Amino acid sequence: TFSVEQAKSLGISENIVQSLIKRKLFELEAASLGLTISDKLVSSEIQNDDRFKSPTGSFDRFTFDEKIRQMGLSEGDYINSFKGLLIENQLLSILQNSSKLDDHMIEPFYKFRNEKRSIKFLEIPHESFAISDKIAEAELIEFHKKNGNRFTAPELRSFTLVELKVSDFIADVDVSEQLIRESYDNRLDEFEAPETREILQILMSDEKKIRSISEQLKAGKDFFNTAKNIAGLDKSQIEIGTLTREEILIDELATVAFSSLKQGQISEPFKSSLGWHIIQIKKITPREVKAFDAVKEMLRKDLATDKAADSLYALSNKFEDELGDGATIENAAKRLNLNIQMVNNLDYQGNINFNSKEKKINSQIIETAFQTGLDQDSLLTEMENDGYFILRVNKITPETLKPFETVKSLVREQLISKKKREKSEKEVSRWLSELKGVKSIDQLAVSLKLKAKTTSDFLRSGAQLKKKIPQSLITATFAANADEVTSVNTTKSNFILKVMSVKPLLVLEKGEAFSTLKKSIQESLFNDITLQYSNSLKSKFKVSVLRANL
8 A cells, every 4th residue: 555655756657657658659650650450350369369268269259248348448448459459569579579589698597597506604693792781861862863764653644534335234235035036046057066077088099099999998997097008198198187068178079078978987989180089987076056045145145235335326426415515524424324433543554543442444545544635525435345435634643753752762772783783793894804714614603602504505596495594695695706705784683604615507408497587588688679669769759748737
């Protein structure tokens, strides 16, 4: 959760603007080059999109309509957007091809990533250093003053809140038995589990061989062992899985699998576009329909939620009419018998105090409270899946430095911790000098009454470590030379480490990991080239941003 101002500081708004500019530049450049996409190609691409296909693999109009509805788009909007994307892809295809890399260009990166190292290290906690706790109050006051950000209370907001929540109205909604029964009948498909069959298969191209196998199965040989030992198939080829009829894409296979074959029975050989099959039905799970009583309560709740939402929509309109006639939030809520809450001293993390007891508050309400001015009403805002809310900000308490006396113990604690860290750094620096001479880490460990630890060989990513170590320790390991001794300072400890072994990658195998790295680098290269291309188009099409309008 973050505010609009925080979003701006994170650069989100600027990224969106630049993204829109880039898209428009490519559209203009494509038009200037005369690039077009035919309606026939757009239609073909949409029909071949896996997201819009039925379980049988064909384009399904209902699925298409449902998916674009979920996107919040009309059919025309989606087609125009998709057509623009195809034209952009056509424009950028030359850049895509130019960012293809040969394997020899990837090999140095792969070797770099797969070098392994191991270390011996000592962990020296800051808390192990003794510091006098006799600190003058003047020093504490100075530390409090110079480190105000550590002792600052966040901005707080207090406001009047009225929520119109669907969940609060459901209990008052009456749903008749007849309506629940009608809903059950209309949604029967949801409560039906179709018949499934667990299928084993032998698939071969040689008809003569598969008929020979069929005779052996009829003679009593085990199906799985025969498929494995005689047909030479592995487990993944034999076990098709547990499927419904609609999930089997080969018509001949579906017909035989859901024919009169009983559980345990083996079919005669039959042919499809894939070759010759013999199947065994290992298990049959009959079609099952959930009884009305099993889903009755769920249906009642769904219907009650729908009716409550309709009632709430009408109530929200009445509430807005009251406000439009000049009523305050409180007066409008009282006239409509709505609950009024006073939220006091809410911070942006959602820490709040209600009049009576603490309660978790919706993130939309938090965001709205911090975007609404003092003595201002927010808009009546729709909450995701649960009605509406409106609020008025009554008080804003800016972030303030907590008085010294109220945080004196915390100031002392943090100052002591700081002194311990400083002493730790000073001592570690001295010990490093000794280790660069004749002293070993093991000898230092004995003198400090600590135990030196040794890691397994590990990669730059930290992979293959048998025990987890801080990321800063991993980074330092690969920044150092072989046999070098160095140190790393973390929040709680200082580490002294020595690189014990450096093992470069000697045998380069171009498997999945190599392919993944190659793809990642090619994508980065393509993105860099695309960014340079869009920047060059800015001068061609004279881009300017009206900041005031933003």
